[in-house]
Amino acid sequence: MNLRIPPFHWWRTVFYLIPAITVYTIVLGTLSIGSSLFQSSGRFAHWCARTWARLILATTGVGVEVSGLDRLDPGRAYVFVANHQSIYDIPIVFWSLPYQVRIIAKASLGNFPFIGWHLRRTGHMLVDRRNPTRALNIFTRASTLMQQGLCLIVFPEGTRSRDGRVAPFKGGSFFLALRTGLPVVPLSVVGSRHVMLKGRLATYPGHVKLMVHEPIDAHGLMDADPATARAFAARVRDVIAPDAESDVGCAPVARTLSGPRGEPDKARPTV
DSSP: OOOOOOOHHHIIOOOIIIHHHHHHHHHHHHHHHHTTTTTTTOHHHHHHHHHHHHHHHHHTTHHHEEOGGGGGTTSOOOOEEOOOOOTTHHHHHHHHHOOOOOOOOGGGGSSSTHHHHHHHHHOOOEOOOHHHHHHHHHHHHHHHHHHHHHHEEETTSSSSSSSOOOOOOHHHHHHHHTTTTTOOEEEEEEEETTOOOOTOOOOEEEEEEEOOOOOOOOOOGGTTTTTHHHHHHHHHHHHHHHHHTTTTTTTOOOOOOOGGGOOOOOOOOOO
């Protein structure tokens, strides 16, 4: 009988990281939700979110190298647009960007205890794509956030990339982003998929790059139609993709659940 024993990083994830992250989420989520009763701006709640992100990255052993922040005006609001490789992308972006950031995400994210409650109470925008009426209300909420000097972050692929390649961007997210009239900042996230491979219950320490590109003026596109929004989405993707895909086929790779004698298999190049 060949007994397959899960490798070290599976045990580390299940018995160390998941319990630790659960504690971070409950404690900081509770503080965040409580603060929303007394502070409508959500700024303390965002501090909780950034602290939560930092703790997750530090506990997992993820280092983030950020470049290009000098291209931004610290006192200005932006719409950040990033590729999506991993569930770690949100902690990476929240910790790395020194801005008051709110996300645009699908409504189902709001169903998670503590995380969902935090998102609903602190100004994040959860979009129910099956309910057009509620989706339209998001424009009013976005305008309110912009008036408060808050930034938005969008992951327009709609799902995580398994191999690091950037999927076509969905025009609907850009339709909302353009209506704000704010400059759009493309972000390239490189290597986060290796921290937690899609479909695997195991996390790995790693090094991730976050590249901040030049802001794109979108003020003249506030009344853009859907076709224009799709064209703009393709333009932003063309900025993000070259850097985001720079490690496709040559970065560390797929680790299998277990190898001979319960040890992790050796890394194999991705294709």
